[in-house]
Amino acid sequence: MRIAGKRRSAGGRPDNADFCNANGFGYVFKASFDKANRTSKDGLRGPGIATGLDILQAVKDEMGVPITTDIHLPEQAVQVAEVVDMLQIPAFLCRQTDLLVAAGATGRAVNVKKWQFMPPDAMGHAVDKVNMGGSINVLLTERGTTFGYHNLVVDMRSIPIMRQYGVPVIIDATHSVQRPSALGNATGGDRDMVPTILFAAIAAGADGMFMETLPDPSKSPSDGPNMIPLADAPGLIEKAGKIFSIMRE
Numbered sequence: 001m002r003i004a005g006k007r008r009s010a011g012g013r014p015d016n017a018d019f020c021n022a023n024g025f026g027y028v029f030k031a032s033f034d035k036a037n038r039t040s041k042d043g044l045r046g047p048g049i050a051t052g053l054d055i056l057q058a059v060k061d062e063m064g065v066p067i068t069t070d071i072h073l074p075e076q077a078v079q080v081a082e083v084v085d086m087l088q089i090p091a092f093l094c095r096q097t098d099l100l101v102a103a104g105a106t107g108r109a110v111n112v113k114k115w116q117f118m119p120p121d122a123m124g125h126a127v128d129k130v131n132m133g134g135s136i137n138v139l140l141t142e143r144g145t146t147f148g149y150h151n152l153v154v155d156m157r158s159i160p161i162m163r164q165y166g167v168p169v170i171i172d173a174t175h176s177v178q179r180p181s182a183l184g185n186a187t188g189g190d191r192d193m194v195p196t197i198l199f200a201a202i203a204a205g206a207d208g209m210f211m212e213t214l215p216d217p218s219k220s221p222s223d224g225p226n227m228i229p230l231a232d233a234p235g236l237i238e239k240a241g242k243i244f245s246i247m248r249e
Contacts, residue, residue, distance in 0.1 A: 016237070025208060025240075032070050049080070053079070067083065069088060077106050081108045112140055142162070194236070195236060213227055
């Protein structure tokens with residue numbers, strides 16, 4: 001679950017981490033040291049691996065929460081695994097055998113995001129590749145399927161299909177409402193649809209959620225149109241927790 005905010009409780013942990021735990025969800029902080037798949041060559045990518053890992057380590061030490069981040073190359077896996085608790089494979093790279101095997105070889109949990117052109121019944125191969133590396137702790141994330149130009153849809157059937165591989169399935173509720181390249185040199189989005197996608201996916205059997213959030217998404221250097229305001233996160237988490245409880249009765 002991604003709730004990347006600056007608010008903290010008295011103990012130093014983010015308020016939303018405690019709120020997630022109170023509603024039956026674990027909390028994992030996610031940020032990227034490099035976004036290698038920006039729409040435009042001018043898109044902001046991040047501070048790079050060395051500085052980025054220093055920042056992630058500081059967040060982990062100060063906040064006391066698990067950390068995840070993306071890797072894009074097999075040679076990044078070991079270095080990143082020294083800091084993070086879970087490695088994330090970006091959607092566009094979910095078929096890259098060497099990358100998946102390298103991630104699995106670190107022994108860390110590995111979250112593989114489903115490519116926007118990938119059918120859910122093909123994601124078992126991604127699980128097998130991570131397992132081949134040595135990790136049995138794998139998650140799959142649904143983040144929408146290409147539906148014509150500049151649009152994504154979420155086929156809720158993909159959630160039970162991917163759960164058949166014996167791994168948890170996460171709904172990426174904010175990237176699923178992206179409109180890729182819709183702004184010309186950047187990605188657009190429709191944050192008003194986040195609750196619909198989130199609640200429907202939890203009802204369909206999703207085991208957790210991934211959400212991008214900032215206090216003011218309009219100031220985000222990327223993905224602002226599909227982010228939710230931080231103040232909206234607790235209400236979404238609480239409702240998702242109630243749906244989750246009903247579906248698991």
